[in-house]
Structures are given as structure tokens and as C-alpha cells.
Amino acid sequence: xxxSAIIAALEEKVKNLEAENAALKRSAHAHEGEGMxxxxxxxxxxxxxxxxxxxxxxxxxxxxxSDFKWDPSKAVIExxxxxxxxxxxxxxSKDFLDSILKLYADRGEQEAFSIGRNFLFDISxxxxxxxxxxxxxxxxxxxxxxxxxxxxxxxxxxxxxYVDILPESNPTPDDNFYLHYxxxxxxxxxxxxxxxxxxxxxxxxxxxxxxxxxxEQSFGVPLTAVEVTCRAQGHEQCTFxxxxxxxxxxxxxxxxxxxxxxNIKKSPPEIPTFFLRKTxxxxxxxxxxxxxESSRAKSDxxxxxxxxxxxxxxxxxxxxxxxxxxxxxxMQHDYLEAIYASGSNLLSTINDIMDLSKLDARKxxxxxxxxxxxxxxxxxxxxxxxxxGHKKLQYISSVDKTLxxxxxxxxxxxxxxxxxxxxxxxxxxxxxxxxxxCEAEQENAQGVQVLFRISDTGIGIAAxxxxxxxxxxxxxxxxxxxxxxxxxxGLAITRELVELQGGxxxxxxxxKKGTEFTVRLPFLKAEAPAEGRERPAGLIxxxxxxxxxxxxxxxxxxxxxxMLQHNGFxxxxxxxxxxxxxxxxxxxxxxILMDLQIPGMDGYLTTEKIRRSLQxxxxxxxxxxxxxxxxxxxxxxxxxxxxxxxxxREHELMQAIAAARQQKLIDLSFLKEQTHNxxxxxxxxxxxxxxxxxxxxxxxxxxLSKGDEAAVYKIxxxxxxxxxxxxxxxxxxxxxxxxxxxxxAEESRFQHIRNICEEAMxxxxxxxxxxxxxxx
Numbered sequence: 201x202x203x204s205a206i207i208a209a210l211e212e213k214v215k216n217l218e219a220e221n222a223a224l225k226r227s228a229h230a231h232e233g234e235g236m237x238x239x240x241x242x243x244x245x246x247x248x249x250x251x252x253x254x255x256x257x258x259x260x261x262x263x264x265x266s267d268f269k270w271d272p273s274k275a276v277i278e279x280x281x282x283x284x285x286x287x288x289x290x291x292x293s294k295d296f297l298d299s300i301l302k303l304y305a306d307r308g309e310q311e312a313f314s315i316g317r318n319f320l321f322d323i324s325x326x327x328x329x330x331x332x333x334x335x336x337x338x339x340x341x342x343x344x345x346x347x348x349x350x351x352x353x354x355x356x357x358x359x360x361x362y363v364d365i366l367p368e369s370n371p372t373p374d375d376n377f378y379l380h381y382x383x384x385x386x387x388x389x390x391x392x393x394x395x396x397x398x399x400x401x402x403x404x405x406x407x408x409x410x411x412x413x414x415x416e417q418s419f420g421v422p423l424t425a426v427e428v429t430c431r432a433q434g435h436e437q438c439t440f441x442x443x444x445x446x447x448x449x450x451x452x453x454x455x456x457x458x459x460x461x462x463n464i465k466k467s468p469p470e471i472p473t474f475f476l477r478k479t480x481x482x483x484x485x486x487x488x489x490x491x492x493e494s495s496r497a498k499s500d501x502x503x504x505x506x507x508x509x510x511x512x513x514x515x516x517x518x519x520x521x522x523x524x525x526x527x528x529x530x531m532q533h534d535y536l537e538a539i540y541a542s543g544s545n546l547l548s549t550i551n552d553i554m555d556l557s558k559l560d561a562r563k564x565x566x567x568x569x570x571x572x573x574x575x576x577x578x579x580x581x582x583x584x585x586x587x588x589g590h591k592k593l594q595y596i597s598s599v600d601k602t603l604x605x606x607x608x609x610x611x612x613x614x615x616x617x618x619x620x621x622x623x624x625x626x627x628x629x630x631x632x633x634x635x636x637x638c639e640a641e642q643e644n645a646q647g648v649q650v651l652f653r654i655s656d657t658g659i660g661i662a663a664x665x666x667x668x669x670x671x672x673x674x675x676x677x678x679x680x681x682x683x684x685x686x687x688x689x690g691l692a693i694t695r696e697l698v699e700l701q702g703g704x705x706x707x708x709x710x711x712k713k714g715t716e717f718t719v720r721l722p723f724l725k726a727e728a729p730a731e732g733r734e735r736p737a738g739l740i741x742x743x744x745x746x747x748x749x750x751x752x753x754x755x756x757x758x759x760x761x762x763m764l765q766h767n768g769f770x771x772x773x774x775x776x777x778x779x780x781x782x783x784x785x786x787x788x789x790x791x792i793l794m795d796l797q798i799p800g801m802d803g804y805l806t807t808e809k810i811r812r813s814l815q816x817x818x819x820x821x822x823x824x825x826x827x828x829x830x831x832x833x834x835x836x837x838x839x840x841x842x843x844x845x846x847x848x849r850e851h852e853l854m855q856a857i858a859a860a861r862q863q864k865l866i867d868l869s870f871l872k873e874q875t876h877n878x879x880x881x882x883x884x885x886x887x888x889x890x891x892x893x894x895x896x897x898x899x900x901x902x903x904l905s906k907g908d909e910a911a912v913y914k915i916x917x918x919x920x921x922x923x924x925x926x927x928x929x930x931x932x933x934x935x936x937x938x939x940x941x942x943x944x945a946e947e948s949r950f951q952h953i954r955n956i957c958e959e960a961m962x963x964x965x966x967x968x969x970x971x972x973x974x975x976x
Contacts, residue, residue, distance in 0.1 A: 243356035245364040257349035290391035324406035328413020344373045347418035361386040373419040379442040392432035402427035514847030517543045518759040570606040570726040574599045594633035602640045607723035620694045625656035632657030647724040655716035661709040670695045745790040746770045750780040752798045763850045777801030796824040804838045811839040812948040819860035866963045867927025909943035916940040931956045
């Protein structure tokens, strides 16, 4: 062929190629933004026996991703009508983990990394589950292996990683599922490599979470994946093992044994898996619920047993008290003292067990009332006088002058603490003295830390036994239990009571020389008690006052009747709540003693009937052996005036009656505190209340009868604010709130509000100028 002909042929060939290239360019431009072309090799590497299935998956996924739309003007990237988002790879790997490491730097690097890993794994595991579910439905995939095969291809197309599944894998829908694979290209490892940093830990966390989530959805078994080698750590490959969570450590151990060069820990300290952690959380929650139920069952059992013991014990101690006031010969007196001592010891043990139950249930609460320490210590000395006199011990008690001021605290619990310690001192001292010193250790304008030192000249405690005295059911020596008795609970309870109030207790002791306990307790300084709020300590004479005893136990009926009659009261008895309500409809009484556990309508419902239906404000004192935690608070909330637990002494009953009879509704402490005892302003507030309250009550009654909800709400809200200034919330605050919320009320509820307001106004009219101006 001539040269010219060859050249002409080549030129024609080039011309044709140029034309074809131009056509391809035009086609590419025409479809720009409408499709994604994959022109390389396979997007996943698998064993030969799996290849046909994965080639089919490649076709399906390629078809899925061929429908690509990108419209930045609407911030939309869509593939097969599914919206996607682009995220900078490093933001989900290195950058995120760096932020977590800084945020939790105080936890240490390893724990901080673990926190970040758990975040990423859980999120990506959930993404894998949901993406697989959506993709399987879209592509109509039902076979587990076909579902799996779409995963690695999808993984590659979305930029997560290239997957190389190794031949030893066993992807079966059961407990033997095992997948061993590499990620030669992983967005997470790549983020670290591009940053030029080497990680101390495997970093392909989201890859492991996403792939295990996808496979879990495909095969229907819980799965997790652990990265055993990582390119970000300098290894050749990012290598993963996937299996059910309970088998993953076994597989890791086998891999570590086979690949010793990687120095893989055979038992990693933490394996990230959403379902394993979720299972642990559920188990912990179940354990917590069971523990709470067990604690409640124990508390209920202890309280019920306490009730069953206290009821007969109340009769034993009550009648013993009454018998002691009769004429007895010396032998009878000795027998009676033995009965009384045994009953008192049993009551003390019951009280200890109840306190123990409350402490375990964290249901111990502390009051904050004004305490005069000199008076309290004198009262304790009187309680212990007979024991001290019987042993002919010297008893010395002193209180710093700086502590002759009212302090805020729980007088009952403080008495219990000191009685436990002083009682022990008396028990273990045969001769010598008991010394109680009360000192102000630290003081400022708001409060004072008080130091109680209780020392004795008793048997002492061996140095190696001293740590036992505060343990439950433990005494320093078993011989002590045999000789002196006791449950070993007193000091254990004392320590817990002290520590719960922010204090401390310590001891110093020497055998045969004595012991000194030191108790430190913080107190706030108290102002003078508010008008009408002092609880009288003295007794009263009945002078013909009529008392209704609501009690079903015949022995307790008789005992309470005799105690009251001995003190000049007139007594009626009702065996249940219905009889009590029926009696009160026809008879007027000055005070009601209410047992809580009575047949039919219990003490709570009976009191509610008395307050709501009968509209009586007669003082009600709950008297019961019911010893559940918070019983006193429930009684007061139910409309009772006080709570007296069984068994009670005659003088305790008289004190409770005296307190109930002298209790006033009005409490001016809020006004005095807010106005700094501005008597003129308080007087003006009282005058306004006396003028406005009758008008508000009449207006409220009228609005209720007309069903004027707007007016009902407004007046009830105004009244609720007004009564709050005078301490009446505890009596009618909840009733007014009920009316305010529901815009209506039954007649009995409104009448109860009116009765309380009228009684309060009567008290305000009787206030003297000195009562208004006295410091509070």
C-alpha cells in the first residue's frame, strides 16, 4: 500500500475516533447529575463459592445507585427516591473521637476513648439495621445470604469501606454465624492516615457497628463485630470478626493464638455491642425492681409484725402502769416491776428493729423544730433517774452557756441518740460516775456545731474490739450479751442517725477504766417560736371534757377509758368507724382518739367523714400500733391533729391531749419573717383578711352555685394566696387548689373551707397587740 493511502486511512480512523469521543462527551454531559457510573472492578471480594450471589448483588446495587439526582438548590441528594446526605469522613471518626477525648479528659484517655467508641458503635449499628431493612424491602430480598450480599456492595457504593470476606467465614442464620473479613479501604482508618497520626486503638468503629447491624437484620440473630487489627495502628489490614455477642471472645482468642505477631489481647476489656449493653441494662433494671419489691416486702412484714406485737404490748404496759398506782404489797410490787421491765425491753427491741427497717429503706426523716438543749438533757436525766439511783451512780451533766438558746433539730432523734449512749454507759458501769458535757465547738451567725461527750467509769472496751461496737447485731464480747443482754443494734442505729444528720460519732475506751463517746452534730439557730405554735409540755385535767375513743380492741378500750377517767375526762367508746360517725351525729365531744386499724371504715376514712360530711373540726389524735414509715405525716395530711404510737404511757396520752386542745390554726411566722416583725403592717393584713374573707367566701359560694367557672377559678386562687399568709395551707390549701383546677366543688368541700376560715378569723379577732408585735 502506498504511503499516501496509509496516511489517508489513519486520518480517517482518527477522524472516526474523534467523532466517537465527541459523542461520548455529549452523552456524558447530557446525563451529568442524573447517574453514577461504576467502571472499575467488583466492589467486594468474596470466596469463589459466594461469587455468583455477590455478582447478582452488584447488579442490583448498581441499578439502585444508577438513579442519582443532585440538586444543591434544594439541598437534595437522592438515590432511587431515597434522600442521602454527604458527611465529611473525618468528622465521623478522628474529629469526633478527638472531641470526646477532650470532653472526658478527666476520665483518662482509655475510658474517654471507650465512651466515644460506644457512641459511634451504637449509632452505626442502628443505622445498619435500618438501612438493611429499607434496602431489603426496596430490592425484594428475602434469602439471608442474598440480603447479606447486598450489604458489602452497598457499603462500597456509599463510601464506607471495601469488604474482603475471607474463606473461613460461616454466614448462617444461627448461633454458629461467623464472618471474618478485611477492609482494605476504610473511611475511618483513612481519616487517621491522612492526618498523619497513629492510633493506640482500632478506629473502624462505625464500620463494625454498621456491618454488624446490616448482617443482624439480614440473618435475624444478634451480632456484633470487633476490629482486631487496624491500618490506623500501623497494621497491614483492618480486620474484623463478627459473631453472636456471647461467642465473640472465643473467636478473638482463637484469632489471637493464630496471629501472635499482632499482639492481640485474648480477652479484650470491652466489646462494643448495642444488644449486650442493652441486655445488661435490662437485667440491672429488673434487679433494681426486684430489690425494691423485696425491700418493700421486708418493710411491710416488719411493720405488720410490729403492729401485732405492739397491740398486746400496749395493753400489758398500760395495765401495768395502772396497777402500779394501786395499793400493792412488796412482793406484788416486785412482780409488777419485773413485768414492766420485760415489757419495756421488748418495746425497745421492737423500736430498734423498726428503725433498722426504716434506715434500710431510706425512709428516716428528721424534723426541724426548736430545741432547748438544757431542757432536753434534764428530761433525759429524769427518764434515767431510777436506773441511776438503783446503781447509786454519780450523774454529772453540763451545758455551755452559749448553748442556752433555741436550736433547730429533731428532738426525738436527738433524745434517741443520747439515750442509747447514756443508757449503755449506765448498763456497763457498776460504780463511779456518768458525765455528759455539751459544748459549742464552732459557731457563726447561722448555726453552731455541738459537741456531746458522754463518759463513764465502766468496764471499757478492748482495743481490738472497739471497731465492732457500731456493727449491727454485734457486741464487743459474747460474754457481754449473756451478762448484760441487748440486741447489739442500739449503737449501730445511733451512728446511722448521727451521720444522716451530717454529724460524726467516735469513741475512746480502755478496759476496766471506762469509755468516752464523742458526738458532733450541726444545728441551725432557731428564732423564738411563732405565736400559737409552742407544744405544751405540761399535763391537763379533764374537768369533765368529753372524749370519744374509737377502738375495736376491748382491752385497749378499757385501759384508755381508765386512764382518761383517772384524769377527769368523760369517756364514750365506738368499736368502729361507722359507730363513731353515727355517735358524732347526735353527740358533741371535745376530742377524738382514733385507732387507724378498725374494722370496716379505717381511721383515715372515718376522719375524712368527720371532717367532710359532719363538718366537725374536733381535734382528732391517731392512736395506733401501725408503725409504717411516714404514718404521722399521713395522719396529719388526712386531717388529724396529732399521732401517738402504741404502746403509750398515761403521761404521754395527757401531753398529746394538751397539745391538741391548745393547738391554734393561725401561724403568723411567715408574715413576721417577711416584714421583720412590722406589727403595724401585720395588723393591717389581719384587718384586711377579716374584712375581705367573708366577702370572698360568699362570692365563691355564689359562683359555685351558678357554675361560673371563670369566677370560681379567680376567687379560689385569691383565697388560696390569702390563707397562705396566715399558715392555713395545711388545712385548706389542697381543697382550694382542687377547686381552682376543676372550677367546681361539692358542698362538703366548700363548707370545710368556710369552717376553717371562720375559726381562723375568730382566732385573729382574739390576738392581742403583744402577740402581733412579739419577735418570731
